Amino acid sequence: GELDLTKTRPRTNTQGRIYSHHSTRITDAQVNQECFEKIRLLGKGDVGKVFLVREKTSSRLYAMKVLNKKEMIERNKIKRALAEREILATSNHPFIVTLYHSFQLQDSLYLCLEYCMGGEFFRALQTRESKTIDEEDAKFYAAEVTAALEYLHLLGFIYRDLKPENILLHQLGHIMLSDFDLSKQSGSIRNPEIQLNKTHSSSSAHIDTKACIDGFRTNSFVGTEEYIAPEVIKGKGHTSAVDWWTLGIFIFEMLYGTTPFKGKDRKATFGNILKKEVRFVDTKNVSSSCKSLIRKLLIKDEMKRLGSKMGASDIKNHPFFKNTQWALLRNQKPPMIP
């Protein structure tokens, strides 16, 4: 049948909120590619491209993700595309890119996303004198990613492969998570109170696990393997704890400029992820509370990992975040402005 990824639910229905920063929003029926002027390519994925576009009537900039239907079908990525659109259409969070419109033509699906001017977080880092970040600044970014992951988990989504390319910088310097094509919805319960205590059973993850094995076969993990959690490599089911693992890798990379399990090739990296304990080369004066958090996030056994019991609050209550004012993050001045 006809693939219909275009029924973007109005925001007003999903969250009881209306767009606050997009007052002239037109309904999807009126939106098509004619409304946009292509400016340049922002990035390429395995089934599509992301372009910077300008909406003609408003002159607003957006990131337009164009997904090729034929490629998606051939590469078995329909479920992922649906999952991505579902997540984006459902979420309404300051650190998660907003989906404004979606529509389709015969060959392609179009996702009109919030444009993150700062681009990829780690690429922005490359342009600075020091490629690593001070612990205090790293704490700010770690907190923002934690808040975004907490929100996704509450909605019943697991990001699963948070990777550096998907961590973008908003023009004001805040973190923005994008690219949810490997996430999945972990059950249909949307009630946060229920969801908080719900563990995601591996049986509910079967589609996703298959996707993961397909992913390895088709080499779609190239370049991102350093962030993969042990249970994903093993291809067993997984829980939201998978995202707390990747948070640990992210914090380590910000502080040390490299990932903890990087090997000479993918096989070596995977071996390290499965077996090697994280080690800190300490020329950096990283605090013991920070190292303690990283160690707890990088526990191989997902059942023992920080975040596996009480979810995000396990992480938020760790001494590393003692002075973090979670509710005020979005109003805080970010350490680096793109």
Ligand code: ADE
């Ligand atoms: N690359 C991929 N998605 C993007 C976005 N939303 N903003 C900027 N660059 C991107």
